[in-house]
Amino acid sequence: MFSGSIPALVTPFAADGSFDERAYRxxxxxxxxxxxxxxVPVGTTGEAATLTAEEHFHIVGVCVDQARGRVPVLAGAGSNDTRVxxxxxxxxxxxxxDAALxxxxxxxxxxxxGIFRHFEAVAGSCDLPIVLYNVPGRTVTDIAVETVARIAHAMPSVIGIKDATGVIQRVSAQRAACPEGFEQLSGNDDMALAxxxxxxIGCISVTANVAPRLCAEFQAACAAGDYVEALALHDRLxxxxxxLFTDASPGPVKYAVNKIRPDFPKALRLPMTWxxxxxxxxVDAGLAAAGLA
Structure with missing residues (x-):
């Protein structure tokens, strides 16, 4: 269902802090x-932690409506409360x-x-496909390889994982332990080549907010097995x-998007800042190195 370059979309806010639907569309x-x-609407990069529940799923609906089935939409939907x-x-x-992250x-x-039982309850409540998101640097909770495999074998609606552990060996370990076809997506742009x-088979990307075509070309080169081209694009990006991670995200990426698209709103919601x-x-130097400035 998911492969290639998949941006973790930033969420534009108007000067008064409200969701800017026109800019988002x-x-x-x-x-x-x-x-x-x-x-991917309303993930970490989309400042989901600052949205009300009503705003959160309104933004998902806007993304779905604008995409019109041309590409799949993977909505951020996690919580530390199983009922939520x-x-x-x-x-x-x-x-x-199309699925929930x-x-x-x-x-x-x-x-x-507890992690297994949490996902068991969530998967048992709804048939929407689920992509696990393992990011212990933010959650302080690591889904062990054995638990990923246990979930994947027990719950057919869990179709893949966004792995932001930064441990490349896990790709091989999870591929060996999980059912054939279990989708592994990088959560780190700088590690997507390896x-x-x-x-x-792809990356849920922050950089794609700024350089979507280059990120798509990079993923296409990887899919084609052209790692000479993929390495050249990796080096460029x-x-x-x-x-984009030299300050608290998504501050740098919103700054970068505004440099590429000056009409894109600059606002962030506290506690995130410029x-x-x-x-x-x-960021300016990175844009120049990528040939985007």
Whole structure:
């Protein structure tokens, strides 16, 4: 269902802090025109933690409506409360999403049995496909390889994983342990080359917000087995990949998007802020290295 370059979409806010639907629809349209293979609304990069539940699934619905079936929509829907996660996956389905992207419970830090039981309850509540999102750097909860495999074998609606652990060996370990066809997507742009070379099939990307065509071309080269071209594109984008995390995300990526598309709103919702001067300089250098400025 998901492969290639899939942007984790930033969410535009008007000067008064409200969701800017017109800017979002324009942005989604641009992403599709530039070759993005899927869309992830209201994930971490989309400032989901600052949205109300009503806003969250309204934005999912807007993304689905604008995409019009041309690419699949993978809606952020996780929670550290299993009951809320069940509500979220049902709301994502009602909004028209093709699948739900779900982190394991964060902050309360369940053990591996608790993680399994959480996803068992969520998957049992709704038939919407689920992509696991393992990002222990944010959740402080790591889905062990053995638990990923246990979930994948027990729950057919869990179709893949966004792996942001930063541990390349996991791609091979999970490929060996999970059912054939289990989709592995990188959660780190700077590691996507190695991730794909060891069995991944795409990236849920921050950089694709800024450079969607280059990211799509990079993923297409990987899919074709042309790792000479893929390496050249990786090298071209590498400084930008790094620069987009020189301050708290999504500050740098919103700054970068505004540089590429000056009509895109600059606003973030607290506690997220505009990036520092040093971060802005790094992004400017990354854009120049990629040939985008």
């Amino acid at each position: 324009d942005f989604v349209e641009w992403q599709i025109a530039e070759g993005s293979a899927g869309l 996660a069940i509500h979220n996956i049902k709301a994502a389905k009602a909004a028209g999403a 779900m982190v394991p419970p964060y902050y309360n830090r369940p053990n591996q049995e 991730f794909n070379a060891t069995g991944g 590498f400084a930008l990949h790094v620069a 990036p520092s001067d040093a971060s802005q300089r790094a």
